Amino acid sequence: MAKFLAELLGCVLPDKGASSACESRQSCGGVKQSTKQKTVLFSTLAKEKSLTAHKQERMPQTPPFAAMFDSSGYNRNLYQSKEDSCGGLYYHDNNLLSGSLEALIQHLVPNVDYYPDRTYIFTFLLSSRLFMHPYELMAKVCHLCIEQQRLSEPGLDKNRIRKIAPKILQLLTEWTETFPYDFRDERMMRNLKELAQRIASGDEMYRKNVQQLLQNLLRKLATVSQYEEVLAKINATSTDRLTVLKTKPQSIQRDIITVCNDPYALAQQLTHIELERLNYIGPEEFVQAFVQKDPLDNDKSCYGDRKKTRNLEAYVEWFNRLSYLVATEICMPVKKKHRARVIEYFIDVARECFNIGNFNSLMAIISGMNMSPVSRLKKTWAKVKTAKFDILEHQMDPSSNFYNYRTALRGAAQRSLTAHSNREKIVIPFFSLLIKDIYFLNEGCANRLPNGHVNFEKFWELAKQVSEFMTWKQVECPFERDRKILQYLLTIPVFSDDALYLASYESESPENHIEKDRWKTLRSTLLGRV
Numbered sequence: 001m002a003k004f005l006a007e008l009l010g011c012v013l014p015d016k017g018a019s020s021a022c023e024s025r026q027s028c029g030g031v032k033q034s035t036k037q038k039t040v041l042f043s044t045l046a047k048e049k050s051l052t053a054h055k056q057e058r059m060p061q062t063p064p065f066a067a068m069f070d071s072s073g074y075n076r077n078l079y080q081s082k083e084d085s086c087g088g089l090y091y092h093d094n095n096l097l098s099g100s101l102e103a104l105i106q107h108l109v110p111n112v113d114y115y116p117d118r119t120y121i122f123t124f125l126l127s128s129r130l131f132m133h134p135y136e137l138m139a140k141v142c143h144l145c146i147e148q149q150r151l152s153e154p155g156l157d158k159n160r161i162r163k164i165a166p167k168i169l170q171l172l173t174e175w176t177e178t179f180p181y182d183f184r185d186e187r188m189m190r191n192l193k194e195l196a197q198r199i200a201s202g203d204e205m206y207r208k209n210v211q212q213l214l215q216n217l218l219r220k221l222a223t224v225s226q227y228e229e230v231l232a233k234i235n236a237t238s239t240d241r242l243t244v245l246k247t248k249p250q251s252i253q254r255d256i257i258t259v260c261n262d263p264y265a266l267a268q269q270l271t272h273i274e275l276e277r278l279n280y281i282g283p284e285e286f287v288q289a290f291v292q293k294d295p296l297d298n299d300k301s302c303y304g305d306r307k308k309t310r311n312l313e314a315y316v317e318w319f320n321r322l323s324y325l326v327a328t329e330i331c332m333p334v335k336k337k338h339r340a341r342v343i344e345y346f347i348d349v350a351r352e353c354f355n356i357g358n359f360n361s362l363m364a365i366i367s368g369m370n371m372s373p374v375s376r377l378k379k380t381w382a383k384v385k386t387a388k389f390d391i392l393e394h395q396m397d398p399s400s401n402f403y404n405y406r407t408a409l410r411g412a413a414q415r416s417l418t419a420h421s422n423r424e425k426i427v428i429p430f431f432s433l434l435i436k437d438i439y440f441l442n443e444g445c446a447n448r449l450p451n452g453h454v455n456f457e458k459f460w461e462l463a464k465q466v467s468e469f470m471t472w473k474q475v476e477c478p479f480e481r482d483r484k485i486l487q488y489l490l491t492i493p494v495f496s497d498d499a500l501y502l503a504s505y506e507s508e509s510p511e512n513h514i515e516k517d518r519w520k521t522l523r524s525t526l527l528g529r530v
Contacts, residue, residue, distance in 0.1 A: 087103055088106075089103050105128075105141070105144070106144065110168060121171065122174075122463055123463035127456075129287055135187035135188045138182075138187075149164050149168075172195070176192070180217055181285075184221060193214070224311075234490055254488070256488070260482070260485045267353045267356055267361070268479035269485040270358060272486065274361055275426070275428065277315045279474070280309075287462070316432065319364045319367075322361060324368065326365050326369060326374075329346070330380075331503040336380050336507075339380040343389075346365050347384075349365060351388055357416075357428060361428070363396055363432075371500065373501050373503065373504035377508050409430075416472070422475055422476050423478045426475055427472040429472065438465055498526060501518065
């Protein structure tokens, strides 16, 4: 994981820049001081009433992630209290800012008169894994539910069960629906089943609800296992394009334009791949990528003993593959006019990706065209009409911390909020930059305050960023799937770095001694020629 982060943070993004110290009411992390913007922290939603104010026999259905937001952010009005401190939790202006880990766990557990706000549930379940394993948290939650509601007593009051069971079931539903990958751990499943069984024993209706919850969870876990198997097969069959060229004459090989000559159609299929892969990334993967040992725990090494998902890494690998595919398609043609045609084709694809809101594919295409083996093809580029490419590069310009891109992303996000169709809802962010933002937020702000309290103000901001992503990834792709195009994009072999340089030198001769020496070395190494 450390190697993955090092590679990710060393990609096309600018340097970290400013100090990593967390500044009050300011964005944490790698934004240059001159362009650092004040962040809007989660506002209080005065209209949203807490379940502490009134009892409900039935819990509401889990709302979509978009419901977490108003115009400025999360609901942080989680507990109405005139006191600054209450039961190990610290508030300011009714906003929960910090608390002891035990108090925060207690705040998660519902009782007859109380159910935690959904924003708190998501934020704590997301951030708690920085301090403890999810199975440990589940064990504590189960223990508190059983002890406080006296669920272990033989003569259980059915009226009491009817009041508390819907709330416990709703909490378990929130957890299993939003963080299903936690339950790949057998210890999690064991605790879940134990608590669910105690609830179900009191009423037939609850027994059916528990059964439905478990079935939905198992279905999700089976689906992700199948997805991982498909990814493994795709990776296992991938070979270097140069190997293919040695066995098949280039004249009989397909290229991207032969497979799909419509840039808009290719942009649609790229969006299919992006949304499918985004959909499998769990919110916890953003946090687990940065998990370190908790300094207040002497022997905890997080996640060393449980099966992890690597959907986040697989998605970054897809970005790299697309960049190399673009470079391969450009460098492969022998004739200059064909290379120029491929460049113009990908410029049009990138523009369509921008219009759709698929910024990740857009940046991957631009990255591929900016790779050295492609950018050095001066005679080829001289035949290309680059005006549209210049506009796209301007939109994704990394200066001022990607200001232009961030402006376009906000526009797409706003369009998504008011959309009337799935086509208008599509927002696929430049993923490496999203990861970098979250990384510097995590690095720039301490997890704990000097008094040992958990710095919950930091985790509100972390949850806000991840929650926005969760909204975007749930959009269903509105475009029709084209198996032939998808198969090509996912499985066609691409050139390695050395093969790209060799193809580039074969297309346009080396210009200096360094390039000539490298060309000779590559011909000898890859082709067996001198």
